[in-house]
Amino acid sequence: MxxxxxxxxxxxxxxxxxxxxxxxxxxxxxxxxxxxxxxxNTPDYSEEVNYTITGIEAGAGVVAAAESAVEEYENLSGWEVSTSSSGAMAQELSSAYENEEPIIVTGWTPHWKFAKYDLKYLEDPNEVFGGEEEIKTMVREGLEKDMPNAYKILDQFQWETSDMEEVMLEISEEGASPEEAAQNWVDNNADKVEAWTEGTEEVDGEKVTLVYVNWDSEIASTNVIKYVLEQQGFDVTITALDNGPMWESVASGEADGMVAAWLPGTHGAQYERHQDSLEDLGANLTGAKIGLVVPEYMEVDSIEDLQPDE
Known part of the structure; x- marks a missing residue:
């Protein structure tokens, strides 16, 4: 080394x-x-961060990948992944960044933190975190027959990273509620929304239930599609769940769908378990990514640059 x-x-x-x-x-x-x-002249960041990666919820794909990285990279011997929540991770990152202190977090894109802070992914030579991911839309079996208009809107829903981050930033930086930020984005992007609703008819109060994992990215996307569906006359309920229950609720038919499926890595295990019991409508956002993230001011570029706890 x-x-x-x-x-x-x-x-x-x-x-x-x-x-x-x-x-x-x-x-x-x-x-x-x-x-x-x-x-x-390279600081010993490993000791400064107490050989700890700051994670999000236990069971999240990026946390599982971080735990695999600790096992696979010999130079991460003695390290641990501390789990909490995406909100707690963001708070710790914010505090460290303001004081220019070292920190290593589990990160993903899209996320508002990349627009707010100057961050970078650590190189992953062993490709433990995989390559680019897609965020996909999944619906319960039978939705197309039961609610063809809702099905078609969900099937046609597609946007870009910059769209999602615009909604996230309005929530995190300007203090808007998720509902307000979603409405503002929809009202300012009528051409994109028109493509999602093309070929559909308005309904009168049909009930749609959507679920999502409580990440900033999925709060943004779920509230946006909720508002679009409501404009078409649907009565929409959205519910935040942990990763496992989110997939189980769609696969069992308790929920109608979700626009929050990160594949192939983050939710890969859940997809393998439930793929035969739900319908995959494809990607609503491409170019997503997960990995270990640090502030740019840290003079470290690769996971292999870190040192074991000896």
């Missing part, structure tokens, strides 16, 4: 001196060489 750090820093002269000292066979020189390797 020390040789890798020297290589990345490009200090060829320092490496040469270390090799000369080792060749002399002097215990004193060897100790000085090791001290130099540990005493370069």
């Amino acid at each position: 020390f040789n890798l750090n020297w290589k990345r820093l490009g200090i060829a002269a320092g490496l040469s001196l270390s090799l000369v000292a080792a060749g002399c066979g002097s215990d004193e020189n060897e100790g000085e060489s090791n001290e130099a390797s540990n005493g370069d």
Whole structure:
């Protein structure tokens, strides 16, 4: 690991001196060489963050991937993933960022924190977190027959990362309620909404139940599609659930659908368990991503740059 750090820093002269000292066979020189390797200008972030990754809810895909990373990367020996909630993670990130303190969090895109803070993903050479993800729409079996207009709107719902982050930022930065932010976005994007409702008819109070995981991204998307459905005459109820119950409620038919399925990584296990009991309507947003995230001011670029707890 020390040789890798020297290589990345490009200090060829320092490496040469270390090799000369080792060749002399002097215990004193060897100790000085090791001290130099540990005493370069790169801060020991691992110790500063107490060998801890700040996570979100236990059972979330990004948390499971972070736990796998701790097992797979030898240099993360002794590390742990601290779970809480997406809100608590955001608060800890905000506090650390304001004080320019080191922090490593489980992150995902889209998320308002990337618009508010200067952040970066740590490189993941072992690809534990996978590549890009899609956020998909899932509905219960039989919805197309029971409520064809709702089914078609959900099937045609598709937007971009910038759209979602616009709603999230209005909630987090301007203090708007999710309902207000969703209505404002819909009112300002009539052309996109028209494409979602194309070929559908207005209804009179048909009840639709949607579920979502309580993440900022899914609060935004679920409230937007709720408002669009209500404009078409539906009586819409939305309910926040944990990851597992969200999938179970759609697969069992207790809920009509969700626009919050992160695949293939984040909700991969839930999808494998329930895919035969629900209908996949495809991606409503592409280019999503999960991984370990740090502020740009931290001089670390890869998971492999971190040090074990020894």
